[in-house]
Amino acid sequence: MANQGDWTCDANDAVQLTLVQPGEQKPVTTDIFHPQFTYPIFGDDEQVFGYKGLIIRLRFATHDLRTHIHISYDEKFTAVGDAAAVDLNKILKEWVAESAFTKLSDYEGAIQNDTQAMSFTPPGKLIHSYKSKDRNYEIWAGSLADTAVRKLLERAQVFIPFFIEGGTPLVLDDPEWTLERWTIYFIYEKVTPPTPTASQYAFVGYSTVYRWWFYSQPREEDKGVVKNGAFPYPEELQLSTLPARLRIAQFLILPPHQGSGHGSQLYNIIHKACVADKTVVELTIEDPNEAFDVLRDSSDYHNLYQDFLKQDININPNPYPENTGKRRPRLMPTASLIPTQKLTEMRAKYKVAPTQFAHILEMYLLSRIPHRKRASGGANMASLLIKKHNANDEDDRRYYWWRMLVKQRLYKRSRDILIQLDLPDRIQKLDETVTNVEEGYEALLTVFDAREKGRATSVPATSDSTDEAMAAAATVAEGATTMRAKRKYAIEDEDDEDEDDENEEDRSARTEAAKRPKV
Ligand SMILES: CC(=O)SCCNC(=O)CCNC(=O)[C@H](O)C(C)(C)COP(=O)(O)OP(=O)(O)OC[C@H]1O[C@@H](n2cnc3c(N)ncnc32)[C@H](O)[C@@H]1OP(=O)(O)O
Structure with missing residues (x-):
């Protein structure tokens, strides 16, 4: 049997995507690029067996994306027993419309002479x-x-x-x-x-x-009222x-x-x-995905930033009344720390999903604490751990409360997993996760601030810096092993995990299957 290695091509290299438009005599290519993935088509290893010098060229008309597929190669493997070259036409027909499998000259003629x-x-x-x-x-x-x-x-x-x-x-x-x-x-x-x-x-x-x-919650006047309306719903009910x-x-x-x-x-x-x-x-x-998260965080941050500033949203460094002793009361004074009502209204106005809003708010609140008072700016974390909300400097206190607010959100989110851990482990995991989340925010803030100042930047890579790290920490505690596609610097939005709320009828109504399994 032939050496398989000689007959195997990298599918990402073999596939060429080109944009074409009419030229003087015949269509010309305006852009050519390769795919990022081909595993859905050619399998996880993204290899095609049975060809040498394989080129799968997909052409798209620049305006209406009229498509053409052209397969060429230097040599094709002659089948021996079960070993045969991949049937490219068969595989590709599952992904590319039948109309793309025409003669190249017909396609080029159609592009060149398209009167419409x-x-x-x-x-x-x-x-x-x-x-x-x-x-x-x-x-x-x-x-x-x-x-x-x-x-x-x-x-x-x-x-x-x-x-x-x-x-x-x-x-x-x-x-x-x-x-x-x-x-x-x-x-x-x-x-x-x-x-x-x-x-x-x-x-x-x-x-x-x-x-x-x-x-949505029923209106107050509709609660507990049994109606005799027609079922199924009348035709004129508009889903929109x-x-x-x-x-x-x-x-x-x-x-x-x-x-x-x-x-x-x-x-x-x-x-x-x-x-x-x-x-x-x-x-x-x-x-x-990671890149989209950065785009979304960046856009949402810049959309909300001015309003946060205008409303002077900041952490109140003195949330307790004067006469509260040195010991911190058991409950988090959230409503005294941040204007929760105002923030709820802002979220409703901007229609940002709850967790995404929390990420943007946390990032903004962090940015309001002077850099030298934050871990990334060299803050004395040991001293903060001892003094907590009694720290002398109000920015130190803000920073303490900032971490507490993030921990509160993270705890609520992963409560079911965290309560299975012993208290010291639980505290440690929360602390590690808030540190990771903070590092992620710092990386994004560097980019966002630079953009504000009109400087060209690229996104710095950091270690795990997302809420996902929380899930990872807890998952590790449970003995699980792997997580797919961890994000490095983007902040996860678990609002999208409300899919569990989705009822069966709605699920079948959706025309798209989930893109990626949730980790
Ligand atoms: C819901 C989904 O479909 S998730 C899948 C998203 N789609 C893809 O991944 C397909 C391939 N990629 C793309 O289509 C594009 O690269 C996108 C949609 C991810 C980004 O679109 P672009 O036009 O390149 O982004 P744009 O130039 O507007 O940049 C927006 C921000 O995202 C950041 N960004 C863009 N691409 C990346 C990337 N690959 N990695 C990290 N950050 C990125 C930019 O730095 C920029 O941040 P800034 O505003 O703070 O400077």
């Missing part, structure tokens, strides 16, 4: 225009019930297995009422058409967002009028356009739509 390209506009409605690096961009949005939106999304979804870990394409032939729950956002660059008949739009990225069931969360399911900026602020633009537009919609209670994210 000139009048092409992205589907849906234009909702926002902006400039980045002196280039013009537009964000369009439309309902998934719109055929043109569905057609474009069907083509765009080919990118999912290549760039969104654990992502699955949406099912697009669901009943209309289900499709109506989805809004699809597209970012396009407005370009000078390369030929007189070419399009002036070039695809940049997209996001899918859906309305998600939200359990019921209270809902907005949930971002997929979010992708194509690699040639990443790092230019398009992700932030799109996130902010979706957030604004959420704030403007009276039926929407909050914005949540389905299985965000």
